[in-house]
Amino acid sequence: MSGLLALLDDVAAIAKVAAASVDDVIGQATKAGAQAAGAVIDDAAVTPKYVHGFSADRELPIVGRIAFGSIKNKLVFLLPAGLLLSAFAPWLIPLLLMLGGGYLCFEGAEKITHAFSSHHDGYEDVGDPAHLEEEKVQGAIKTDFILSAEIMTIALAAIDSPSIWMQAGTLVVVAFGITALVYGAVALIVKADDVGLAMASKGRLGATRAMGRGLVHGMPGFLLVLTWVGTAAMLWVGGSIIVHGLEEIGFSWLGHQIHDWAEIAAHQVPASFQATTKWFATAGMDGVFGLALGIVLIPVGTKIIAPIWRKVMPG
8 A cells, every 4th residue: 555655645746747847847937938029910911912812611621721830840850950960050140149149130121111102913824723732832831931931030039948848848839839829810810701701691680790890891901010010020020130149249339229229218208107118118129120120131142142042842
């Protein structure tokens, strides 16, 4: 009997350690996911355009295919690469993080310059819907690879534990959690107008039909707001990554200036609003810096990097 009790005590101890490890992984994943907010919002804002122009019955299958490609990007390619870097070349992670931050700044600035130009995105009629779907899915998965690389690099840099198992577990949780969050949200977004139409035409109550009409009419505005929020988040996160990276390699002037200016702004408001004001001031200045850097990077990205990328990843 005493042996059984001892065995149960050992099992309970092991379960307690395992539960603590799971809690640690979830905690690290939550922290890492929060750090990757800009890329996550951008991913959610970008993806709905890939189902534009397709019939309603193909929207969810397309989102599902892109989501599968996204999880494959994260787990098959990026997670092993991240763990190898962490184990054998950790000094490369800050540089890759700054590279990802620069890409966020570039993409955010490019979105803004396109918004104020005469450029409008459109889709050519290629004649074969299956071919068009395949083309759009593969293009979305390639774009996702870049965004997922940013997310996984940011997440890896945010993990405190040196344990490779903790890092691997955290990145797996981040990969599944963010993919489910992003593509679950995308699925809801792309089907919202269909739900609204059903409510407007089949709702038994006047309030239900009114909500349906409101949903249909409100989605274009919501998508526009989501796009701008995603762009602002990209510039903020990208700018803050670059500023922090510059501090780590010895160029701390800009980071100190932003901190000092944020402190000055915070002292212009009552004490209860100072922390919030400081955060918004810092984020705003990081975003302005990110926009300025992105504008500088636009010719580099479009004239040099994009042609090389098209040769390496044709199609």
